[in-house]
Every structure is written in structure tokens, then in C-alpha cells.
Amino acid sequence: MIKVLVEKDSYYDSVFLMLIASEVKKVPGVEEAVVSMGTEINTELLREIGFGCPEIEEATPNDLIIAVEAEDDQTLEQAFEKARELFSRKKIQRESAEAYRPVSLDTALKMMPEANLIIVSVPGRYAFREARRALEGGLHVMLFSDNVSLKEEIELKRLAAEKGLLMMGPDCGTAVINGKPLCFANTVRRGGIGLVAASGTGLQEVTCCIDELGQGISQAIGTGGRDLRPEVGGTMMLMGIEALKGDPQTEVIVVISKPPAEAVARNVINRLEETGKPCVVHFIGLAGAGSSSQSTGRVLYAGNLEEAAGMAVALLQGRSYRPRTFTLAEAEVKRLVEQEVAGMSGRQKYLRGLFTGGTLADEALILFEREIGGVYSNIQTKPELLLPDPQRSKEHTIVDLGDDLFTQGRPHPMIDPTIRVDRLRKEMEDSEVAVLLLDCVLGYGSHPDPAGAMRDSIVRAKEKAKQRGGYLAVAASVTGTEADLQDLQEQREKLESAGCIVMPSNYQAALLALRIIQKGGGS
Numbered sequence: 001m002i003k004v005l006v007e008k009d010s011y012y013d014s015v016f017l018m019l020i021a022s023e024v025k026k027v028p029g030v031e032e033a034v035v036s037m038g039t040e041i042n043t044e045l046l047r048e049i050g051f052g053c054p055e056i057e058e059a060t061p062n063d064l065i066i067a068v069e070a071e072d073d074q075t076l077e078q079a080f081e082k083a084r085e086l087f088s089r090k091k092i093q094r095e096s097a098e099a100y101r102p103v104s105l106d107t108a109l110k111m112m113p114e115a116n117l118i119i120v121s122v123p124g125r126y127a128f129r130e131a132r133r134a135l136e137g138g139l140h141v142m143l144f145s146d147n148v149s150l151k152e153e154i155e156l157k158r159l160a161a162e163k164g165l166l167m168m169g170p171d172c173g174t175a176v177i178n179g180k181p182l183c184f185a186n187t188v189r190r191g192g193i194g195l196v197a198a199s200g201t202g203l204q205e206v207t208c209c210i211d212e213l214g215q216g217i218s219q220a221i222g223t224g225g226r227d228l229r230p231e232v233g234g235t236m237m238l239m240g241i242e243a244l245k246g247d248p249q250t251e252v253i254v255v256i257s258k259p260p261a262e263a264v265a266r267n268v269i270n271r272l273e274e275t276g277k278p279c280v281v282h283f284i285g286l287a288g289a290g291s292s293s294q295s296t297g298r299v300l301y302a303g304n305l306e307e308a309a310g311m312a313v314a315l316l317q318g319r320s321y322r323p324r325t326f327t328l329a330e331a332e333v334k335r336l337v338e339q340e341v342a343g344m345s346g347r348q349k350y351l352r353g354l355f356t357g358g359t360l361a362d363e364a365l366i367l368f369e370r371e372i373g374g375v376y377s378n379i380q381t382k383p384e385l386l387l388p389d390p391q392r393s394k395e396h397t398i399v400d401l402g403d404d405l406f407t408q409g410r411p412h413p414m415i416d417p418t419i420r421v422d423r424l425r426k427e428m429e430d431s432e433v434a435v436l437l438l439d440c441v442l443g444y445g446s447h448p449d450p451a452g453a454m455r456d457s458i459v460r461a462k463e464k465a466k467q468r469g470g471y472l473a474v475a476a477s478v479t480g481t482e483a484d485l486q487d488l489q490e491q492r493e494k495l496e497s498a499g500c501i502v503m504p505s506n507y508q509a510a511l512l513a514l515r516i517i518q519k520g521g522g523s
Helices: 014-024 040-048 073-097 105-111 124-136 150-163 200-212 235-245 262-275 305-316 330-341 358-371 418-427 450-467 488-497 506-519
Strands: 002-007 030-037 064-070 117-120 140-143 174-177 180-183 190-197 217-222 252-257 279-283 299-301 350-355 397-400 433-441 473-479 501-503
Touching (some): 014 073, 030 040, 064 073, 105 124, 117 124, 150 235, 174 200, 190 200, 190 235, 200 252, 200 305, 200 358, 217 235, 235 252, 235 262, 252 262, 262 279, 262 299, 305 506, 330 506, 350 506, 358 433, 358 506, 418 433, 433 450, 433 488, 433 506, 450 473, 450 488, 473 488, 501 506
Parallel strands (some): 117 140, 190 217, 190 252, 279 299, 350 397, 350 433, 473 501
Antiparallel strands (some): 002 064, 030 064, 174 180
């Protein structure tokens, strides 16, 4: 039995709606429940899972949709009653909170007059105004919001530079300032390594690898993904490097970014040389990055995110870095590959990478493109390999599910794992899939149990492959620390219990998946 209700002009935060849906699904007898705004991507999802109806076709992004499938009419009514109860509770909480919740920057500063940094997380059309007001008031800014124009970003960063303030963003998802994790960040040790990154999950991966190696972070400054474009000129990257130069707690500096323009790269490298401190640079996907610098030997160039962490720790400890491919012995890697390909059918030949972290998806995509080529993606730089329909995979595919395309009207997949669970349902129907490659990102802002949320879908996907006479290999990594609230070891164990091979880093997981594809004849 299916029931769909559309409430006109009833806007709610997407994270809150995700929580409502998860509670409704717990009602005994409920088979599926979706609670969302009527954006185009959400209505398409509803149609694909069987909730298509005239009401949904007429819904707008400002309309609330509640769709439930249950075993009988009585259960449907119980589910909708549960939803009404939760919405009512939210209304009461909202009304009771109005007495003390600040509704503007001015009132927030009256409550916390000592604050010197503001996090802006509002719809993009309002973000520029709020960030500018904060900068004009002498506040550092972390601009979490996206959909801010390049012109507005340039104006904000020029203003920040004039005032000597940080303007992290827009679309800056991660920072650790004075030991405090901001937005999507992990609980990492304090220590002597400072980072500046135009990459959110890249920053998370490197800081977590540093923590795993027993060292810590002084500061981790995010810049936003466009900072090193020629139009912006690396304004915040250069300011961040200068700040770390003057920070007595920072002994080693790490810079992470996608390949910048040649002139911008040269400025970044020169600024690092001028710090007088040992430095590590990882321009993601760019081999031989040293050609952009006039190196005096202070700057090392890493080939992947994990290596950037290893190099920084080696510099901090005053020793030479020893390159490695896998943490495991090569014989054990070979055994794992043989084990995973043994049960595959002749039809199985393709990789499907489903990522919540954009930089982690980039790292995997770059590796596969370099080694076998022909990988489709929604983040491909080669026009001929852009997915014609990002909602459907094609041959070898790696998808960044955190791309704006997938998150309009929905929370980021690090918050709401159902985005990836829905995609897993599609992938398990393809008999040609040989390997799934997954990330699992922990920390502040992320789902309390990301591994648990996708475990059942992984198990079903492997069972489906077995029913067809094949075997589905699943390689994964967990980005997190022992101090994160999700419990790093428990997350790893949940993935392993579903049949995943959990590797120590995203790069190692991607490399293992590559070895399996190559051994299985998928290259």
C-alpha cells in the first residue's frame, strides 16, 4: 500500500527531513518512507522507487512531500501519525527556542561578544551579504555555503586580505582552528603540522593519516575549492601559508589542492620556500609538480594524500620518508586479489566507485584514469567521459555523490547516507559490476553510523551477485580517528562484517580495487 502527501509551501531543513524519514521507517510494517522537499532530483528519485503520482509531478522545491509504502492501510496511518507527531514536536521546539536563538549576526555577537570567527551556512543567495558584513565587522569567516559566484568570492577575499582576515570558502567544508574541528572535521591530535587545503575531504584524509601515525595538527585551514583558480589567485592559500609561517606551533607545512594554474602554483611554492620551514605539497593528480617551483630543497612533492601525511610526519621527526605502496605485505595483497576474483563470472568486468568525499573520488578517478583509462564520472575533466546521466553508471564509473547535482534539496551524503544506499540499489542490478569502491567519512557533521547505514545494502549486493553465479568484491576505507564520535574501529568492523576489504587509506583501497579489476580482466 502506498500513500503520498504533498503540503504546499512548507519548507523544512533537509537534515531534519532525513531524521523524520528514518524515524518513520522504524514503524513496524513500513517498507519505504521518503520525507523531502519537492526538488527535481527528489521527485525523480520518488518516481524511480515507485512513488510516481500526479501530486508529485506538480510539486515544487518549496513543497513538502511525505511518501510511505506499508503492508496495509493501518500501518500507513500509523506512519503518517508518527510523521505528524515529529513535525508537531519540531514546531514546539522552534517556538520555544525563539526566545533565545539569535536570528542575525548582530544578535549573535551580542550573545558572544568575544567571538572573532563566524561560520556562514545559509542559502547561496544570502551568503555573500552575511560574509561581507562579518568581514566588515573584523571577523574571520568560514563560508560553508555554496552557490556563491566567482565574482562574489573574489570581492570577499580582496576585502579579507585588506583587513588581514581569513575568508575560508565559499564551499569550505573543513577546518581545524586552535584545536577546534569546524563543520566536517575530525578530532585529531594537537601537534606541529599545519595545513592549508583547497579540499575538504582531502584535508580530512591527510589529518587523519597524520593522527594515525601518532602526530598532530597545529592548524588546518580550508580555502574553498576555487581559491587557486587564476581569477582568485590563491589569495587565502597564500594568507594561510603566511599565518603558518608565523605560528610557533607549526614546524611543518602541508598544502593540498587540485592542480592550480602555473603562475598560481609558482606563487604558492615561492611562498612556501620563504617560510624557512619544511613543506609538503600535493597537487592532486599532477605528477612532477616540482617543475612549477624554484626549489631550494625545502618542499617535497607527494603523490597521494596518504603520502603527503607520511612525508609531513617524517619531516617533523627529522628522518627521510620511505615510500610505500601498501601497508600490507605484497604477498598478502596478492592473496586478497586472488581471493576476490576467484568467484567472479566472465561477465563481471567493471568498477563502480560511490564516494561521499569529492577529493577522495578525485584521487580514485585519477588513479584509474592513469592506469586503465575510460572511466566515466560526473567529475570527469574529459568531456567524452562525463556521464550522460549522472544518475546512471556506465562501464567503469566513479561518482562524487556530494556534487551539487545530488544535494539540491537534500543533505550532503556524509550526513544522509540514503543517497548512496539508493545508488547501491541500482548498481546491484548490473551483472557486469565486478568491484565496488566506497569511502566512509567520520567526524563532526557526518552521520553517526555511516558504515551501519550502508551495511545491509552491501550484503544484498553481494548476495545478488552470488545468485547470478558471480562474486562482488567490495573495497573500502574509513577516514577518521579513534577520538571521533562514530568509533573508528566499530565502523571498520561493520564494513568487514558485510564482506568489505577495509584498507588503511583511500589511496590503498583504490589501488586494491584497481588490482582486482586488472586481475579479473576488466582493464
